[in-house]
Amino acid sequence: MQMPADAVPVLELDGLVRTFTTGGGLLRKGRSMTAVSDVSLRVAAGDIVGVVGESGCGKSTLARLAMRLIDPSAGRVLFEGRDVTQDHGPRLRPLRKKLQMVFQDPYSSLDPRFTLRDCLLEPFAALGETAPPGRVEALLDQVGLDRSFAGAYPHQLSGGQRQRVGIARALAYRPEVVVLDEPTASLDVSIQAQIIALLQELHRTSGLTYLFISHDLGLVRYFCTRIVVMYLGSVVEEMADPDAVPRHPYTAALMGSSFVPDPTERAQIVPLEGEIPSPFALPPGCPFAPRCARVQDRCRASRPALTQTTGASKVACFNPVEA
Amino acid sequence: MLLDVRDLSLRIGTVGLLDGLSFSVDRGEVLGLVGESGSGKSLTALALTGLAARMGATITAGSVVFDGTDLVGLKESAYRRLRGKRIGFITQNPMSALDALVTIGDQVDQVSRLHLGLSKRAARAHTVEILSRLRIPEAEVVARAYPHNLSGGMKQRVVIAMALAADPDLIIADEPTTALDVTVQAQIVMMLADLVRKRDLGLILITHDMSVVAQICDKVCVLYAGRVAESGPVRQIFAAPRHPYTEALIGCIPRDGMAPGSLRGIPGTVAAVSQYGADCCRFAPRCGRADARCRTQQPLPVVTGTGGMLACHHPVDSPVKEAADADAR
């Protein structure tokens, strides 16, 4: 699945920045925070790119920027080499047909008044088209739901079943790229594994490309072909090989904090000290510096750039962990 | 035994939600109570603390023997003297576990003033001491702050401090880390494990995460749809799970070096509470080893060689006799 260096990536994010302002009033200025700061990412056809990070790292904002659901404050979104950053409304429709999204919460992602048939016909209705006959049934088959579900309402379904509907809806246009925003985060582990297996199956049979957003490094390492680690809005590490040894101290800490389901391997976990600082008051240097065990003076003064290490892997650290 | 639960059954209205649960925990021991949503694990926590009645639940059978006394049928006022003093409780979501209008200090003080009869000043000193022992920086300042000033991990430490304030013998922690970030989750879990060792208390850790169980529990009790599927020492259960559900649950966690496609999950979903059957194995519809017997006869828990329990007609290490029947399903 490795692309040649000169190939045009199917989805490219170039220097994306997004700031939010909150709490402004009539006589008061709001505070602004940078949710995503200068993130660039190239997704090649057939890739499963995992974006990992803890809450507030900007991974969901990044997903919505890539989907063109929100506008970036700076930077560009390119799809198959075409800049779609300035497109809005109807002009985005060609993109919508090729780029779809599955959302985290299967409970609120389906309209309670829609039957599953309505949900799966919505992609066509939204664009004023009529669905080809048998499409609903084909979609239900594709995600492993019984056809008799077509007339059911979402509240009659379990979380895992709803998430299958969410996936089917995203597949209705036969898209090329699907953004998966924590599609299993609100499901039980046994259901999470089902859904991941389904996604893997679809990837294999339909040649899809995924941008997979998750907080679970273990899951990402299992599922993805490439991993991007985010911390406080910035990419700190890009791993071309999911099994590679992490180079960034944050990735290493993230891995060290994940428990292994094996009591004979009781790791002497040394938890990372402190917590993620408020995104409203970012330190000037490396955002991870205040919690980093390998911190040096220059880390607090200036921000390390994302630089190539081995192969296509990159790390943004002045003092990376030795490979 | 510090806490010995035998055949605990509970219902809300006409629906039986817990059916014959048995487990025990001793001082210095961590028991993991594992299950997915709908397994009844949180309700079990409430039943043990006598709070299930607030949800309209009634205990219909069984005993909960705590340090020699049976808590089932205990008078509410007596139970109240136990709660917070001898049994500490840690809730799932630290974000909503604290009263937003009361300072951190006052909320922790409340416990020691109530149960230890400390004066206002003594209680505050006690609070600050506990908070700093839980590695909360500037504990005196934090004590004057309100919950919204603290991060999630800090709030969970405060909740733990409240559970510890009256120096209890047993702590029940209901998914204490589910709402927290991965790195913070590790901090809190290690802190709890450390407390059990240092203070010699019993800990019941309620969780859905088998990895957490593997890391800090001594014993584990796996629940499925309100019944015990399997229980026993952690090493034993992980090395050789005998209930198909336990085996599948462990297999649902992605690990390094797993081949792509090897994570399959468990087919189907947990039945709705109203659809719980009585005379059957409730896991049967999702089980690859189930046969006609599993669907008509409840597998009763049997004590195993390691002191644990197993409720299965066809455990993993037994040959599947009626494989054809299972396939036909």
Added chain:
Amino acid sequence: MLGYVIRRILMLVPVFFAVSVVIFSMIHMLPGDPIENLLRVGSSPAQREALTAKYGLDRPLVEQYLLWMGNVLTGDLGTAIVQRRPVAQLVAQALPYSLTLGGLALCFSTVLGVVVGTIAASWRGSWLDQGLMGGVLFGSMLPNFWIGLLMILVFSVSLGWTPVSGARGWESLVLPVLTIGLGGTALVARVTRIAMIDTQGKDFVLLLHAKGVHPLTIQVRHVLRHALIPVVTILALRIGWILGGAVTVEVVFARPGLGSLLIKSLNQHDYPVVQASLLILAMAVMLGTLMGDLLQAAMDPRFRDSLT
């Protein structure tokens, strides 16, 4: 916090002017010519013009507004055209009656409403809950003036306990306060009950129980405290309801308050008085909202911290 108070008070200034413009323009859309009422039959056009000029009614509207506003800011509310007295005097006479009535009704409904709501929430679903809430809600659904008349019929006419009308002594306040208070009580009771039931389901209340705190302490010191925040909010927003109730009830009980003054002046097309009474009522509404916001800031540390 102090910054917030100042900011909040400053924000009232533009609102005040906006309200005054609205009231002024509405008044000038009113049909009926007050001068007509003043003229005797057979007056000459000259006399008419003189009167019109005297009350400034011949000047452009903008000028009339500025003149009025300038006077208002210096405390001069103009002269009543029909009643031929300074408006300030009329209003000053009426205001105490309305303030006592409104204030007492507010206190009555707050106290009774919170008590009823707390009891109902604590025994949720019981006959006590249903009886109390049903009774209070039933009372609030009845037309104000009708209850007033009914009470007069029962307590004054049949039983002779209270005066039929007028504003002498505290006895005359009982029925009006009860009449207005019923609606407010229902509102407060409803909000208190719902907010308390909401709060009772929160995790922190479960944890308080798990800490072994006495249920009564939890209910009063924690749950009620949370429930009072929405109560204050709704009361601040709906303080106008109480004032609105006062308007009708004052008429029914013939109390010489602002409401009676307003209705009387409306019927007489007495512009300056209507204008002034509405402005006073609007200011009361604005002050109520301000008090509510400040109270909320005092009660809720989250809200307080979001201000700085």
Added chain:
Amino acid sequence: MSGTVHKTGILATIRRSVAWRALATIKGGVAGGFLLLVVLGAIFAPVLTPYDYDIQALTNAFQPPSLAHPMGTDEFGRDVLTRILYGARTSLSVSVVAISISLVFGMTLGAAAGYFGGRFDRMVMVVVDLTWSFPEILVALMLVAIIGPGVTGTLVAICVAYLAQFTRLTRSQVMALKTETYVEAARGLGASHAFILFRHLLPNCLGPVLVAGMLATGDAIILEATLGFFGLGAQPPTPSWGGMMSSGSGLLFKGPWIILFPGLCIALTVVAINLFGDVLLAKLDIRDRLRVV
């Protein structure tokens, strides 16, 4: 994955008939039945009573309730029951029509403000909050004073007085629903604003807003009566519930039944509307969504 869903057709049918399910409860049945009775009484008033609502017979004045006049006669000797039946026509139709118009405008304004947000929303809300903080009766009094007493004035007054409430409610509903993921998903599918508003948002907030409209109709009946009581409502000879009490208030001593019965009628109607609305809310399971704050 496997398994089928049962009774989909039946469930869907039941969902469509919330009103019938509400009627099936004791509370809803009694309340709904009473309302039906009032409406039928108003429609068939000429058939139901031998008297005319406006023929004065002063010799017959101040008759206390009797078999011939179950609710007595008023100061002009007219049958009170007859006037209540005819009055219901005015009071009910004015309230219902006014609230319906107000509902349409309020929903449009609220949905637009809530969905598009920004400066438009802020402008709308400043005006709406200002009107909302004023008691309906004051707003109505002012409007009636401008337009003049009578049915039209009352209609407009009720319309405007409740506009703020419906705008606020629709806006808050739309704003809450806007954050639902299915709306974001629809945007991701390329749906237009119109599609999202008319297919997702409005259908989902229709229930609470309609029930709020129904409850407000009860308040509007009281408002209409209050205006009538001040002599600003429907003008004689048109009978209306409020107007009957306006003339009755001075006669408290001579003929209490003249105000007692119309008032009772208003009270029972309003209570019935509220009870039925409450049952509807419970059946639709949207009680939580009708909070004002």
